[in-house]
Amino acid sequence: MIQDRARVGETEYGYFDEAAREYVITRPDTPTPWLNYIGEGRYGGIVSNTGGGFSFDRDPRNRRVTRYRYNSVPVDQPGRYVYLRDQETGEYWSPTAAPVRRDLEAYECRHGTAYTRIASRYRGIEAEVLYFVPLGPADEPAPCELWRLRLRNAGPGPRRLRSFSYAEFSFPDAFNDLTNLDWAQHIVFSSYGDGGVIRVGTKFKPLSFFFGSSQTPAGYTCDREEFVGRGRDLANPIVVETGVPTNAPSPRGNSVGSLVHDFVLEPGEQRELVYVMGATEAPGEIGRVVGRFSDPAEVEAALRAVREDWAAYLARFSVETPDADTNAMLNFWNPVQCRTTLYWSRFVSGYETGLGRGMGTRDSGQDTLGTMHAVPDRARRMLTRIWTMQFADGHTWHQFFPLTGEGGPGLAAEYPEWPQWFSDDHLWLVIAVCAYLRETADFDYLEETVPYVDRAEETVWRHILRAVDFSLANLGPHGLPRSGFSDWNDTLNVDHGSGRAESVWTAMQFCRAMLDLAELCTRIDRLEEAGRFGSLHVSMAEAINRSCWDGGWYLRAFDDDGLPIGVAGAEHQAIDLIAQSWSVIGEVATPERADAAMAAAHDRLNTRFGLALIWPAYDGGDDRVRGISTFVPGAKENGGIFCHANTWSIVAAAMLGRGDQAYAYYRQILPLARTDSDVYKAEPYVYAQNVCGPAHPSFGLARNAWLTGTAAWTYVAATQWILGIRPTYEGLRIAPAIPASWPGFTAHREFRGTAYEIDVRREGPGNAVALVVDGAAVEGDVVPLPPAGTSTVSVRVSLR
Ligand code: GLC
Numbered sequence: 001m002i003q004d005r006a007r008v009g010e011t012e013y014g015y016f017d018e019a020a021r022e023y024v025i026t027r028p029d030t031p032t033p034w035l036n037y038i039g040e041g042r043y044g045g046i047v048s049n050t051g052g053g054f055s056f057d058r059d060p061r062n063r064r065v066t067r068y069r070y071n072s073v074p075v076d077q078p079g080r081y082v083y084l085r086d087q088e089t090g091e092y093w094s095p096t097a098a099p100v101r102r103d104l105e106a107y108e109c110r111h112g113t114a115y116t117r118i119a120s121r122y123r124g125i126e127a128e129v130l131y132f133v134p135l136g137p138a139d140e141p142a143p144c145e146l147w148r149l150r151l152r153n154a155g156p157g158p159r160r161l162r163s164f165s166y167a168e169f170s171f172p173d174a175f176n177d178l179t180n181l182d183w184a185q186h187i188v189f190s191s192y193g194d195g196g197v198i199r200v201g202t203k204f205k206p207l208s209f210f211f212g213s214s215q216t217p218a219g220y221t222c223d224r225e226e227f228v229g230r231g232r233d234l235a236n237p238i239v240v241e242t243g244v245p246t247n248a249p250s251p252r253g254n255s256v257g258s259l260v261h262d263f264v265l266e267p268g269e270q271r272e273l274v275y276v277m278g279a280t281e282a283p284g285e286i287g288r289v290v291g292r293f294s295d296p297a298e299v300e301a302a303l304r305a306v307r308e309d310w311a312a313y314l315a316r317f318s319v320e321t322p323d324a325d326t327n328a329m330l331n332f333w334n335p336v337q338c339r340t341t342l343y344w345s346r347f348v349s350g351y352e353t354g355l356g357r358g359m360g361t362r363d364s365g366q367d368t369l370g371t372m373h374a375v376p377d378r379a380r381r382m383l384t385r386i387w388t389m390q391f392a393d394g395h396t397w398h399q400f401f402p403l404t405g406e407g408g409p410g411l412a413a414e415y416p417e418w419p420q421w422f423s424d425d426h427l428w429l430v431i432a433v434c435a436y437l438r439e440t441a442d443f444d445y446l447e448e449t450v451p452y453v454d455r456a457e458e459t460v461w462r463h464i465l466r467a468v469d470f471s472l473a474n475l476g477p478h479g480l481p482r483s484g485f486s487d488w489n490d491t492l493n494v495d496h497g498s499g500r501a502e503s504v505w506t507a508m509q510f511c512r513a514m515l516d517l518a519e520l521c522t523r524i525d526r527l528e529e530a531g532r533f534g535s536l537h538v539s540m541a542e543a544i545n546r547s548c549w550d551g552g553w554y555l556r557a558f559d560d561d562g563l564p565i566g567v568a569g570a571e572h573q574a575i576d577l578i579a580q581s582w583s584v585i586g587e588v589a590t591p592e593r594a595d596a597a598m599a600a601a602h603d604r605l606n607t608r609f610g611l612a613l614i615w616p617a618y619d620g621g622d623d624r625v626r627g628i629s630t631f632v633p634g635a636k637e638n639g640g641i642f643c644h645a646n647t648w649s650i651v652a653a654a655m656l657g658r659g660d661q662a663y664a665y666y667r668q669i670l671p672l673a674r675t676d677s678d679v680y681k682a683e684p685y686v687y688a689q690n691v692c693g694p695a696h697p698s699f700g701l702a703r704n705a706w707l708t709g710t711a712a713w714t715y716v717a718a719t720q721w722i723l724g725i726r727p728t729y730e731g732l733r734i735a736p737a738i739p740a741s742w743p744g745f746t747a748h749r750e751f752r753g754t755a756y757e758i759d760v761r762r763e764g765p766g767n768a769v770a771l772v773v774d775g776a777a778v779e780g781d782v783v784p785l786p787p788a789g790t791s792t793v794s795v796r797v798s799l800r
Helices: 174-179 181-187 224-228 238-242 283-292 296-314 324-344 361-370 376-387 410-414 425-440 443-447 460-473 504-523 527-547 577-585 591-605 626-630 643-655 659-668 710-722
Strands: 014-017 022-025 035-039 043-048 053-057 081-086 106-111 115-122 125-132 144-153 159-166 189-193 197-201 208-213 219-223 255-265 270-280 317-320 688-691 702-705 725-727 731-734 744-751 754-762 769-773 776-778 782-784 792-799
Touching (some): 035 115, 035 324, 053 270, 081 125, 115 296, 144 296, 189 219, 197 255, 208 255, 208 283, 219 224, 224 238, 270 296, 324 376, 361 376, 361 710, 376 460, 425 460, 443 460, 460 504, 504 527, 643 710, 731 792
Antiparallel strands (some): 022 106, 035 043, 043 053, 081 159, 125 144, 144 270, 159 255, 208 270, 731 782, 744 754, 769 792
16 A cells, blocks of 8 residues: 555665565666675675675684675675686676676576575576575584576577686684785685685684585686786686686685686576585585585575575564555564574674674674564573673673674773773663563573673573662762763763763663563562562652753753753754653653653654654764764764664654554654665665764765664564564563554464464554454453463454
């Protein structure tokens, strides 16, 4: 109904193919590289719509397999390339459109679930390259990725073709690879040997990379400089231009995986070749792995297994609403992005290089929220991993490297005289554990023991208590949590060593955490503690209402001198979005204040592309807030449309029962609804972290797609708050806040082993719910837990 385009998500550059569940990119010249991820959070990497991208094994900093030249011109290089050369005419091209940019006669890239397929036609040759990582056990000794090349002669006469692969290997420590060139390049070497495989390694580490294929190569090149030739680049490498490989090892310098294969294709004939690239400490395994994928049936079966794994993940929840874009996001791209953020946090993307940040404790804590209904074990493991980053005083490291376990304070390290902790990190864990328990009822989790960074192990429950204690031990003059280096907003740096600056928003987050804990304690019969957490909520909410209401909306913070930030009349940051939405989410505001705060935010911050984070933006460095004021007006946290923060306004609007407003906020940041790719620029199928705000000349431009808390939180906002399907300890709650114009929706939701078939019909203008469960009327809005073993429950919901 809402859909006015022929195909969902259709822009000048592509569309979403609902039947195939693939975003189809129809032109190679997208405004930015439009990316996909391959792999299951271990071995894998990034693939762009022109074959650009790179690979790594579990850790993009410490086990980088191939290189990527970030921030380069041309953008997006190098990648997993194949060159094709017509052996009669000498003409050559790239079937993935890069790096040899010929005018392909046909081109199409299909991004699916952890696989990408790029197909093209040039001078009568149809080519398709498919990239993916086969599933494997967690301890797979030689994890690998596959590139399957298919060629077909669509022309009238026979053709003689020669193919050349190109993968550019990194030194495994990607930081050294960039910064210590003489050293790294005197260390890495490669050669061709057994089974037609190129092996890349060093003398001092057991790790090696390999590049093989399903057919014995006709030649090979191991050295990048020799492959490219002097005065040339990847668009016209000498080896491809002449058609003659070096057939020599690379004793030093830059190693590449370039294998040569010859094809004679009769008219209509099709041939297939599979490249196998991977990393291993067990060189004896390489032959087995390459051999396995020399069988086309194995490749096909491995692809099927990847697709089935994702299909099973996606099948836990599906919905049919009147909005086709919403359906495509909720049934496919949003959960795909949620799983990807669970895998990679903010570590490695088209914007995050995989060198610096590692996984964020706050980020990954929030990422679990979008996946715990579908992969609860994985979400639980992630939470446990993050608890190991907690100190005995209750705060956590801000970030960590998943493979080495090295933790750190992130950006705070640059300012050692400022607090080295963040006021929100540990509280996200509390909120996430409560969400996990509501979803799974896995209360044993609270008894699992986990070590601290600086102390022996204790139960998860004790970790939670220490998290609460940390906040309580660090209150400022108004009784609010001290801000630390920052709160959720990394760039709001208000404590410059005074120890007195406070975060109003963290106080609201603390309120939410206390409510969640009180509810949990009631459920597990820890009534005294339930009472304590309930009182902590009340006293913190009182402190906020006493000192942080400026007459029209909630303040955002207090600086070193106790002066407020986010107050009416201020020249900059007079109002901050998240202090308004969280006054509702933390159940801090009275109904009158909630109305006023939400209206103030709407009036001052809303735009057609979403809600700006602050208004007015800073225009030059401001010593009170530092980071945020370093951006130009309208960028990122400085008055940009921070999509992650928009999701909380959706939740708050839905909590207030305002279905129209919640949906309007949802829809205005929905990437598939953005048809203006030349303005938006980023991938239209996944959320971006930020969109330039109204104060910016590039208003509407999106940046930092894929790895953002927007993924998990829009998923929660849409499924649990707009559609209203929320796990509770007592059963599945169905309390929709949908637009008045929607006649209803249907949904399939798996919850604790039972499938709920939900049919919501609007029978009146309001949100009052009448439930009929398996034919019988039920009081309230919670579908009671069915007897163990029940496979399906059918729920009919009337909205009145
Ligand atoms: C980035 C960071 C995240 C932070 C947000 C707001 O997305 O990864 O940790 O909360 O910015 O500053």
